[in-house]
Amino acid sequence: MKWIGGKRQLLGHLIPTFTEAQVGASYHEPFVGGGAVFFALRAQGRATCARLSDVNQELIGGYLAIRDGVDDVISHLRIHASLNDKEYYYRIRSQHPRSAPEAAARLIYLNKTCFNGLYRVNNSGVFNAPYGRHKNPTICDETNLRAVSAALATSSLEVASFETVLDHVHCNDVVYFDPPYIPVSVTASFTEYSAGGFGNCEQQRLADVFRELNKRGAQLVLSNSDTDEVRRLYSGFRIDQVFARRNVNTRADRRGPVAEVIVRNF
Structure with missing residues (x-):
């Protein structure tokens, strides 16, 4: 990311x-x-x-989801990539994912499409970066995600x-x-x-x-x-x-x- x-x-x-x-x-x-x-x-x-x-709980949760269930993360990211636009971004930003793979995909999607890749939260810990002006962002890089999963396989991850x-x-x-x-x-x-x-x-x-x-x-x-x-x-x-x-x-x-x-x- x-x-x-x-x-x-x-x-x-x-x-x-x-x-x-x-x-x-x-x-x-x-x-x-x-x-x-x-x-x-x-x-x-x-x-x-x-x-x-x-x-950062979202970050560590994202790495754990990629390490332990990369195929599910990829499935969610494919959907984000197919629907990405400004309105869709703010809808996803306001949502609360129900599963770890969904949360990981949301984090990656927002990271790839928000302003300047700026991870920023408010005093309540809520991600609040605005939509960016990216041309054809790589939202679902399957090859890289599988490589990340393999790299994390022997790692301990903790908040x-x-x-x-x-x-x-x-x-x-x-x-x-x-x-x-x-x-x-x-x-x-x-x-x-x-x-x-x-x-x-x-x-x-x-x-x-x-x-x-x-x-x-x-x-x-x-x-x-x-x-x-x-x-x-x-x-x-x-x-x-x-x-x-x-x-x-x-x-x-x-x-x-x-x-x-x-x-x-x-």
Whole structure:
């Protein structure tokens, strides 16, 4: 899925970073989102024993449905693809699916057809992104869905806070943190991936978890925006600056390369 802050653009930097890590017993990704890093590692035959989690219940439910019943998800997506238009989008957006495959298909359909692939919820946790202006969106990619199902076959999936990694990570395990970024300015803030957001307190707690796992001998990688606060939170660790093009802004002339950092403890 297209996901705000997704890591497809940074795979050229991130995957070599993971290659430098020694392969541990398990791979953990507590902000799995669109899963670009996980799926890239699986394509290389890595991360075969993975624990993937996120606080977004719809997202994890979608992955579980694809893993355990991909044919049913595909059947629902075929219907969405045949009926897609603006009126149909808002009708589906307002519905409450009755089954896991139906919910997964709804999530994928909305993700593929909403504005800019912007997953956004209100304070009640209800998805509220408007209809996008996509030309022939790929709503039902059967080949990819079956590949995703196969990649997830040996993975554990859980709705959980990032702090639960403390209950599962052991020495030499590999952990990738991709939290909602610290905003580079007051007006740049976007943390509404889930009801409640992800603010300064959560960023500090994440840095504390990072340091605790470092003490345990885990191999850690983290992405975030390149700000003074991020560099303060992770001082003492290796911090590499990279650039990615971000397309959240509604004005095309304000989209472009943005400085980000990759933090690691090895």
